[in-house]
Amino acid sequence: MNGHEVAQQRREGLRSRMMRALGPAGVFFKGFVEEPRMVGSVIPSSRFTIDAMLEPVDWQRCKLFVEYGPGVGTFCQPVLDRLPRARGEERGGEMLVIDTNPLFIDYLKRTISDSRFHAVLGSAENVEEIVRMIGHDKADYVLSGLPFSTLPEGVGPRIVEATSRIIRAGGAFMTYQFKAEARELTARFFPRVTTGFVWRNIPPCVLAWGWQDETTATTPAAVPAV
Numbered sequence: 001m002n003g004h005e006v007a008q009q010r011r012e013g014l015r016s017r018m019m020r021a022l023g024p025a026g027v028f029f030k031g032f033v034e035e036p037r038m039v040g041s042v043i044p045s046s047r048f049t050i051d052a053m054l055e056p057v058d059w060q061r062c063k064l065f066v067e068y069g070p071g072v073g074t075f076c077q078p079v080l081d082r083l084p085r086a087r088g089e090e091r092g093g094e095m096l097v098i099d100t101n102p103l104f105i106d107y108l109k110r111t112i113s114d115s116r117f118h119a120v121l122g123s124a125e126n127v128e129e130i131v132r133m134i135g136h137d138k139a140d141y142v143l144s145g146l147p148f149s150t151l152p153e154g155v156g157p158r159i160v161e162a163t164s165r166i167i168r169a170g171g172a173f174m175t176y177q178f179k180a181e182a183r184e185l186t187a188r189f190f191p192r193v194t195t196g197f198v199w200r201n202i203p204p205c206v207l208a209w210g211w212q213d214e215t216t217a218t219t220p221a222a223v224p225a226v
Helices: 003-034 047-054 076-082 102-111 124-133 155-166 181-189
Strands: 064-068 094-099 117-121 139-144 167-177 192-198 205-211
Touching: 047 076, 047 167, 047 192, 047 205, 064 076, 064 124, 076 094, 094 102, 094 124, 102 117, 124 139, 124 155, 139 155, 155 167, 155 181, 167 181, 181 192, 181 205
Parallel strands: 064 094, 064 139, 094 117, 139 167
Antiparallel strands: 167 205, 192 205
16 A cells, blocks of 8 residues: 555545544534535524425325435435335335535435435436436435525526426425525426425425326325424
8 A cells, every 4th residue: 555545544534533523413514615505504404394394295105205405314314214114025115315415425325224215426407317226217205405596507497397207296396495496496397386384494494395297186285384
């Protein structure tokens, strides 16, 4: 092993020790500092936001739940706890998270050992390819906390359009934001949108669910403000 390799190994060891010392809050803040345009807030979402956002999901029918911009996994365990388990030969639910920040993807791979969990470094614009890469044709629900108001020009519409193609009939694109851009963008690509609002979050946030058409499905009512 040459000197360069030894130095690289030491840097990686130091980085791993720093990440363990920082904990999830420190990792989240570091990710925000590195890519502020891609992280919606300097702190993770509250449990009130998590519960309100996930309340309309039909968990028994959910085979694949996708999240864009998972950060340090604030939503990951609540989603995994709700997903149906495999029964006999019937495939259970799985979760896929996609993020452009290797810091978050590395952290999630190290801290979530659930075999139903897939963490992929990539862009949400490529969700169709990534979903098929893990063995699914469609997603049931897609959750996004990406800050659509600060994404590079054109990226937001491309993400939502690709999302509208990958979600099965009766499923939904779910967003939680501090501004109305995501809700308005969702309405451009989904036939029906329901909304909610959570006061008990820092800062308070707007919730939206863009529902794909299904002739036999009834769109859930809007979730009241929390």
